[in-house]
Amino acid sequence: MNKNLISLLNRIKIGFKHKNSYVRVFRKSLNRSILESLKRQGFIVSYKISSDRKDFIIFINIYSPISFFLGRMRILSKSSHPVYLHYDEIIKKYKPSDFLIISTSRGLLVSEEIFFFKIGGELICDSLSYK
Numbered sequence: 259m260n261k262n263l264i265s266l267l268n269r270i271k272i273g274f275k276h277k278n279s280y281v282r283v284f285r286k287s288l289n290r291s292i293l294e295s296l297k298r299q300g301f302i303v304s305y306k307i308s309s310d311r312k313d314f315i316i317f318i319n320i321y322s323p324i325s326f327f328l329g330r331m332r333i334l335s336k337s338s339h340p341v342y343l344h345y346d347e348i349i350k351k352y353k354p355s356d357f358l359i360i361s362t363s364r365g366l367l368v369s370e371e372i373f374f375f376k377i378g379g380e381l382i383c384d385s386l387s388y389k
Contacts, residue, residue, distance in 0.1 A: 262286045266293075267333055267383055270302070270316060274328040277320050282313045288366075289314060295359065295368045300324050327357035330385040335361075344378040357385035 266283045273281035283289055285307060293314060296302045301324060303317040319325055335341045343351075343360070352358055354373040359366060362379035372378075 263288055263292065263382070264333055267331060270296075270318065270328055271331050273316075274318055274320060274325060278318065279320065280315055280317050282308065282315055285312055285314050291366050292359070295366050295371070299368045299370060301328060301357070301368075327385040331357065331383050332385070333383045334381050335383075341381040342379065343381050345372075345376050346378075348372060348378055352384070352386070357383075359383050 262284055266289050269281045269283050293302065293305045293316060297304060300322070303319045305314050305316045307313075308315050318328070348358075348360075352369070354370050356369055358369045358372060359382040360372055360377075360379045361382055362372075362375075362377050364375060364377065366382070367375065367377070367379075
């Protein structure tokens with residue numbers, strides 16, 4: 259897993275907890291992929307490239323009920339200890355309405371996409387504590 263990915267998720271989580279309407283993160287292709295997934299699912303409002311072209315500015319709707327999961331987000335996989343789950347394990351522990359990001363052969367997927375494609379992979383983060 260990538261340090262930039264951890265930084266992105268932590269900045270979003272901290273921004274939500276402090277009730278900031280936007281946060282800035284480094285402009286990387288992996289970050290863009292995660293932001294697209296979060297935007298498709300409604301966890302963030304939008305994002306844009308900053309005027310100096312070095313950062314993404316992410317707009318968070320702190321009053322949206324679905325964004326509540328961002329404040330409870332836990333980063334689970336680390337480079338020293340990745341957490342892999344098969345689809346069978348995912349359906350036992352999670353529901354499509356839970357917040358979940360998994361790195362798969364199809365790219366980074368969020369909860370509903372995982373249940374739609376019925377695919378497992380490396381569990382990046384969730385809103386529950388994985389045991």
